[in-house]
Amino acid sequence: MNRYNRHIILSEIGLEGQHKINMAKVLVVGAGGLGCPVLQYLAAAGIGTLGIIDFDIVSESNLQRQILFGSSSLGINKAIAAKKRLEDLNTSISIHAYPKKLNHKNAISFFKEYDIIVDGTDNFKTRYLVSDACIITKKPLVYAGIYKFEGQVSVFNYNNGPSYRCLFPNSPKQEEIPNCSEIGVLGVLPGIIGSLQANEVIKIILNLGEILSGKVLYYNSLSHLFNLIKVSRSEKEIQKVMDIADIFENLDEGIRCEVKNNNITLKEALTKKNIQWIDVRNDSDQKTNYPEIIQIPFADLEQNLHKIDKNKKQIVFCHAGIMSKKAVSILQKHKIEDSFSLKNGALEVMNHFKKNNYEKP
């Protein structure tokens, strides 16, 4: 244990704390600017099981900041190149390299194998995927993002704390905010921010100090200012994700694109003629009791297509407009093409029905 002597002699860690570190399992998504320093410090600290997911290969422009790689890594997959370097750094830990893309299909089973997930990704699509999969698998997420000379760090889903979606409920369009490869980044910045992430991982494992949960830290390397902003948990945002937990693994990008133009607001729905409302919420205790609305829980949709009047336009709704999207893609697969997913969900529909005195049977 001489390797960990400087940890062990700290009264806050000791043998017991180092044992906790050696037993921990941490998955790092993305072995880039952030992932490299995170992995380097976690491997050195002796995290017992380290997972690395990255589909990308090392290119020369990565070497300015992605400190696990050298000239000999060029052209090699980042997860594999990182594993090779880290195995030399610490021979006593177990390192798993996954040279593949994280997607809705594989995220849940990957995350279930680990205690803590670290977000070192470089695009919003993957960030929201990581965040949602962490909510569903109830894993703490050590998050960070960088922009030129600035960074933000937080710990999400920790001890009933907020999630990334409580801070930023919806993803910006990818082109709205450029990433490092498009706009450039100070090489040392991800080193600073990734080190802050590694620090939070160790603190979570040891239950040490104040965990950066319920707060987001903004850092500016030019003005050396740290701003700590409080973030509250939003049950609504977390519930929206839990509502899609059952179908999460099927939410591939193809389906999303397919129904892109079939998302409508209540206002737009009401301009259509000859419509049928379909309530696909799975919790059957919420009876709607209006003859205009048929209730088919999402899970039973494919077995109940005969209940749907194909001569009408279908307006499908659920709690939050996510399950209904998936339902519309199923309807369209079965050639019920005049179907639309309501953006805002059941509450708005019910309010509309109440206000306009639709008849109850």
Add this chain to the structure above:
Amino acid sequence: MMITIKYFGLLAEVTGCRSEKMNFSCTTISDLKEILFQKHKVLKNKKFKIAQHNELNTDKTKVTSSEIALLPPFAGG
């Protein structure tokens, strides 16, 4: 009252300033956003959170601080 608006990340770039002072007589964050949108039309299409006293605000929150921060998400890693 005079308040200072602080722009983070991309917002500093699109507005052309890291911070600016303005005379402000409105009462809520929503009012303030309207004024900022008029001054910097480009902000309308950006996602960001507004914070004062180091806490995130909603549109209905009253402006009580002389320093307001506009915080965007960061994509890079």
